Amino acid sequence: MEEVRPTRSELLERKQQITLAQQGMDLLKQKRDALLIEFMSVMDETLRLSNDLQRTTNEAQYSLAIAKAVDGTVAVRSAAFATRGEVTIDMTGTKIMGIAVPVVTKGESPLRTSFTRGYAITGVSSRIDETADKFERILDVIIEYADIETRLKRLGEEIQKTNRRVNALEQITVPQLKEQVAYIRQALDERSREELFRLKKVKKKIEQKKAAHAS
DSSP: OOOOOOSHHHHHHHHHHHHHHHHHHHHHHHHHHHHHHHHHHHHHHHHHHHHHHHHHHHHHHHHHHHHHHHHOHHHHHHHHHHOOOOOEEEEEEEEETTEEEEEEEEEEOSOOOTTTSSSOGGGSOHHHHHHHHHHHHHHHHHHHHHHHHHHHHHHHHHHHHHHHHHHHIIIIIHHHHHHHHHHHHHHHHHHHHHHHHHHHHHHHHHHHHHHHHHO
16 A cells, blocks of 8 residues: 555545546446447447448359350459559548547449440450459448447446546446545544544543542
8 A cells, every 4th residue: 555644635535536436437437338238339330331241242253254264264364464553542540439430431433334344345254244343342441441440449448548547447447545544534533533542631631630639
């Protein structure tokens, strides 16, 4: 225990500190509970997008396998090399309950048409064109997934941080302050008893002197 002066002013100060710590702990618990509600909502969206990404990937891989089997690997690669374009994203930010959260959005949709992919329409089969479409959809879902997963991670970090602060107050700070209050009270009570005992002795001596003078 840190050195504590057993005085009444110190006792009052420690009591005030306990009150403030408990108020802060209650506020942090409310914040944590609200964050957990938001976290679970984002978690549901994350799971949905994760399932979408898995489904879209499976469909794209299946289309690619069919295109390779029917049109040949050379034709598929030729179309891939002819394809042009890039995927751009925008990074901004928002706040959820005062917490800064990065936001990932599509700068330009990765979804294109047969006319804008870069290869000649007459030079590829519908199977290759469909494969390109499905892989573009993977990119589209990935960008959405990156945004929601980033948000989920940020909320999770803040929940852990808030929980650590709650635990520190609940398990360390408040118990220590209460221990100090108990120590100060014990010291003050002991000092009061000693003072009372001393006063009784003084009173007894005075009474003895009075009795001696009276006799």
